[in-house]
Amino acid sequence: MSTLYRLLTAEDSSAFCHKITDALAKGWVLHGSPCYAFDPATNVMRCAQAVTKNIDAEYTPDMKLGAQ
Template sequence: MILYRYLTGADDAAFCHRITAALNKGWFLYGPPSLTYDAEQKRVVCGQAITKDVPDREYDPGLDLSTF
């Protein structure tokens, strides 16, 4: 099965660490990151799609994708 997640957060070191942790758990970047500006909070928000191939597993909508 191939898993898909879209991580978002403030464009800061914590967000970069979340992406780095996911990459080190076997996830791969899927496409370029996206950026937008949150005028209310006066900060840049980043988003990055990631995917992971998990062989020998069947997809179930109840899966907690953050545990893979």
């Protein structure tokens, strides 16, 4: 059994919320609080949310985490 970790990021928009909701629907679990930061290069707020998921397989670096 392995615990997988992903850090999902995007601009602060409904698309980011949909990205997180999709991960939750696929069995990922929120890990910690979301983070927000201003990106001066694009003049937008950016969001980040860590998620984890336990799987019944051994982790390998070539795994496509989003497909798990």
